Amino acid sequence: MDKFVIEGGIALKGTVEVSGAKNSALALMPSVLLNNGINKITNVPEVNDIFTMMKLLNQLGVAAKFENQILTLDSTNITSQTAPYEHVKKMRASVYVLGPLLAKYGIAKVSMPGGCAWGPRPINLHLEAMKKLGAEIELEEGYIIAKSKKLNGARLNFDISSVGATGNALMAAVLAKGETIITNAAAEPEITQLAQFLVSMGANIEGIGSNILEIQGVDELKSADVENIPDRIEAGTLLIAGAMTRGKIEMTNVNSKHLNLVIQKLEDSGANLSYNNSLIALDATNIEPKNVDITTSVYPGFPTDMQAQWTSFMSIVNGSSKITDTIYLDRFKHIPELTRLGANIEILRNSALVKGVKKLKGATVMSTDLRASASLVLAGLVAEGTTEVLRIYHLDRGYQRIEEKLQKLGARIERVKTQEF
Numbered sequence: 001m002d003k004f005v006i007e008g009g010i011a012l013k014g015t016v017e018v019s020g021a022k023n024s025a026l027a028l029m030p031s032v033l034l035n036n037g038i039n040k041i042t043n044v045p046e047v048n049d050i051f052t053m054m055k056l057l058n059q060l061g062v063a064a065k066f067e068n069q070i071l072t073l074d075s076t077n078i079t080s081q082t083a084p085y086e087h088v089k090k091m092r093a094s095v096y097v098l099g100p101l102l103a104k105y106g107i108a109k110v111s112m113p114g115g116c117a118w119g120p121r122p123i124n125l126h127l128e129a130m131k132k133l134g135a136e137i138e139l140e141e142g143y144i145i146a147k148s149k150k151l152n153g154a155r156l157n158f159d160i161s162s163v164g165a166t167g168n169a170l171m172a173a174v175l176a177k178g179e180t181i182i183t184n185a186a187a188e189p190e191i192t193q194l195a196q197f198l199v200s201m202g203a204n205i206e207g208i209g210s211n212i213l214e215i216q217g218v219d220e221l222k223s224a225d226v227e228n229i230p231d232r233i234e235a236g237t238l239l240i241a242g243a244m245t246r247g248k249i250e251m252t253n254v255n256s257k258h259l260n261l262v263i264q265k266l267e268d269s270g271a272n273l274s275y276n277n278s279l280i281a282l283d284a285t286n287i288e289p290k291n292v293d294i295t296t297s298v299y300p301g302f303p304t305d306m307q308a309q310w311t312s313f314m315s316i317v318n319g320s321s322k323i324t325d326t327i328y329l330d331r332f333k334h335i336p337e338l339t340r341l342g343a344n345i346e347i348l349r350n351s352a353l354v355k356g357v358k359k360l361k362g363a364t365v366m367s368t369d370l371r372a373s374a375s376l377v378l379a380g381l382v383a384e385g386t387t388e389v390l391r392i393y394h395l396d397r398g399y400q401r402i403e404e405k406l407q408k409l410g411a412r413i414e415r416v417k418t419q420e421f
């Protein structure tokens with residue numbers, strides 16, 4: 001088991017390269033089940049969720065090779081249509097194999113994911129979409145068993161905009177007979193990227209990037225290559241680290257368009273930002289950061305995956321701020337831990353009411369999930385003295401060696417082996 005030991009108080013300075021997006025790669029990878037051939041995905045981050053998806057695909061018969069951020073997936077010999085509990089319990093995104101397996105092989109047996117670290121996170125929308133496309137769905141011993149001879153195009157109107165359900169429905173619809181229209185589709189960059197990859201395999205999709213996707217099913221798809229998008233959440237997390245430590249940092253391999261609102265909120269906090277297509281620079285030296293409220297919402301709104309990090313930021317600025325999460329109403333596991341470092345935060349329904357304190361003080365805190373852990377690392381960077389962040393396996397699921405990136409920017413952060421749990 002590893003932990004981070006952080007000595008706070010250093011203003012970050014320098015340039016760092018952002019890794020490829022975890023959540024985009026996790027959608028691209030299972031889509032290769034729709035073809036028979038060798039697919040190449042570049043700019044893939046070396047994080048544990050990617051290794052979990054590789055193992056799952058491998059179990060289904062996909063031969064995978066991962067070197068220098070290049071993932072080669074050969075889907076020629078699929079031997080199984082079962083996603084076992086062993087993998088799904090580790091990572092909910094395993095459910096992404098449902099749509100492609102069902103569409104291509106007429107059957108998918110996928111373990112139900114169960115709850116996640118902060119709440120229930122249902123998959124009802126994924127299942128309803130498969131049913132509308134003509135699948136019969138049963139639940140047996142904790143497994144979803146979905147069957148269909150040939151899926152038929154349908155109108156899918158999602159009550160809630162869901163990244164996962166849109167991705168799954170899209171992967172099923174591209175091989176369904178006839179037309180499928182998805183309304184209230186997720187328009188997150190990860191879904192746009194998936195749709196573009198499917199098009200390069202031969203799929204027929206209109207409305208990419210919008211909330212209405214129109215798909216004309218095709219009989220078969222061919223293998224393809226794709227360059228994965230940069231990780232907007234990793235970039236945003238590092239930008240907040242720069243702002244919190246009143247540093248001056250520059251990030252390469254980013255897509256600043258994916259971060260429009262985050263950039264604006266950082267500017268509202270007083271930081272100076274400049275950017276072009278693939279670079280973002282932030283200068284927060286000699287700035288007294290200001291309190292800025294945020295409300296998370298679907299893209300292009302403020303991402304829920306940056307709510308915890310923003311809360312951490314606001315905990316040390318002068319004044320009060322309100323952080324509201326409209327995507328996950330109960331994603332606040334980081335707050336008791338931030339409080340251990342001296343933050344003053346109250347939870348009221350789906351909002352965190354933050355009263356900024358002059359300084360945080362180092363302590364031992366515990367990671368509970370990926371983004372909560374990131375918020376604790378950020379707090380450790382500004383806390384007086386030493387902060388130890390335990391259970392950083394949560395961070396390793398989604399940030400590629402974050403400590404190395406922070407070290408490159410001058411932070412005093414070390415990964416240390418520990419017996420503590």
Ligand code: EPU
Pocket residue numbers: 023024026092093121122123124125126127160161162163164165186190304305327328370371398
């Ligand atoms: N929802 C339902 N029913 C469903 C599916 C979703 O009610 O069948 C609800 C969820 O409970 C939530 C809302 O819809 O309230 C949106 O959830 P969504 O389906 O969009 O989330 P997801 O696809 O399960 C992805 C990311 C998450 C990110 C969310 C929201 C991946 C692998 N995961 O999850 O990323 O928080 O979208 O943007 O893409 C993370 O990286 O830390 C992470 C949790």
